[in-house]
Amino acid sequence: MSGTVQQARGRARQIDGRQLAALFANATVQRRLNEQIGFALGQGIHALRATIASYRNPSNLAHTLERIVDAIEASVAHWDAYTANHERRVAHLCVHIAARLGLSEHRTHGLRMAARIHDLGKMILPGEILCRPGLTPIQLDLVQQHARLGYEIIKNVPFPWPVAEIVRQHHERMDGSGYPRGLAETDILLEARILAVADVVEAIAIARPYRSGLGVEAALQEIRRGCGTLYDAAVVDACVILFRLESYEFPDLQKSGGWQPARPLLAPVSAMVSTPPVGPDQNAALAA
Numbered sequence: 001m002s003g004t005v006q007q008a009r010g011r012a013r014q015i016d017g018r019q020l021a022a023l024f025a026n027a028t029v030q031r032r033l034n035e036q037i038g039f040a041l042g043q044g045i046h047a048l049r050a051t052i053a054s055y056r057n058p059s060n061l062a063h064t065l066e067r068i069v070d071a072i073e074a075s076v077a078h079w080d081a082y083t084a085n086h087e088r089r090v091a092h093l094c095v096h097i098a099a100r101l102g103l104s105e106h107r108t109h110g111l112r113m114a115a116r117i118h119d120l121g122k123m124i125l126p127g128e129i130l131c132r133p134g135l136t137p138i139q140l141d142l143v144q145q146h147a148r149l150g151y152e153i154i155k156n157v158p159f160p161w162p163v164a165e166i167v168r169q170h171h172e173r174m175d176g177s178g179y180p181r182g183l184a185e186t187d188i189l190l191e192a193r194i195l196a197v198a199d200v201v202e203a204i205a206i207a208r209p210y211r212s213g214l215g216v217e218a219a220l221q222e223i224r225r226g227c228g229t230l231y232d233a234a235v236v237d238a239c240v241i242l243f244r245l246e247s248y249e250f251p252d253l254q255k256s257g258g259w260q261p262a263r264p265l266l267a268p269v270s271a272m273v274s275t276p277p278v279g280p281d282q283n284a285a286l287a288a
C-alpha cells in the first residue's frame with residue numbers, strides 16, 4: 001500500500017501544472033468524444049430500428065403494394081386504354097357486390113386490387129386477336145391463356161390477399177366449364193366468383209372495341225341465365241339487386257378522368273416510332 005502511494009507521489013512530481021492541465025483537457029476531450037460516439041451510435045441504432053419497423057409495418061407494405069397495382073394498371077392503360085377502363089368499371093362493381101354480400105373490408109380490398117389488374121395477362125398476347133370477334137379455336141385458346149399469364153406475372157408479389165389466385169380464377173365457372181383449370185363450386189374463391197360476374201356484366205353492357213354496348217338489361221339476362229350453373233347464385237342475386245333496386249350505375253370514366261388511349265391498339269409500328277423528317281430549316285437550327 002505504501003509503495004503504491006510513493007509511486008503516485010513520484011509520478012505526481014514528474015507532472016507539472018501544464019502537463020496536468022493537458023491531461024485533464026485530454027480526458028475531457030476523450031469523454032466528450034465517447035459521449036458523441038455513444039450519441040451517434042444511439043441515433044444510428046434508433047434510425048435502423050425505425051427503418052426495420054417501417055418495413056415490417058403492414059400499412060407501409062400495403063401502401064407499397066398498392067403502388068405496384070397502380071404501376072401495373074398504368075402499364076395496361078398505356079398498352080390498351082379500353083382494357084384499363086374495363087378493369088376500373090369491373091373493380092367498381094366488384095366492391096359494390098362485395099358490400100351487398102357482407103364481405104369483410106380486408107377481403108374487399110384484395111378483390112378490388114385483383115379486379116383492377118385482372119386482365120394484365122392480355123398484355124403478353126398479340127393485340128390483333130384481342131379486339132375482334134370470331135376467333136379461330138387456336139386464337140381462342142391463346143386468348144384464354146391470359147388468366148394464367150396474369151397469375152404468372154404477379155404470383156411472387158407478396159400481397160396480403162390472394163390477388164394472383166383471384167386473377168387466375170376469374171374465368172372459372174361454377175359447373176367446372178371455365179378455364180384455365182376447370183375449377184367448380186367452392187373450389188373457386190368467392191372473390192373470383194364475384195369478379196367473374198362483374199366481368200361478364202361489364203363486358204356485355206359496355207361497348208367493346210369491335211361492337212357497341214348491349215346494355216345492362218342484356219347483361220343481367222345473361223347472368224340470370226347462368227345463375228347457379230355458370231355463376232354463383234348469391235353473387236348474381238346481389239348484382240341484380242344492385243342494378244334493379246339500388247340504381248347502381250357504372251362510374252362515368254370520362255368525367256372521373258378515365259384512361260384515354262395513349263395510341264390506337266392496332267396502330268402500325270411505323271406510327272409508333274416514326275419521327276418527322278428533319279427539314280432544311282430544322283437542319284439549320286440544329287447546326288446553329
Ligand SMILES: [Fe+2]
Pocket residue numbers: 118119146170171
Ligand atoms: Fe379476363
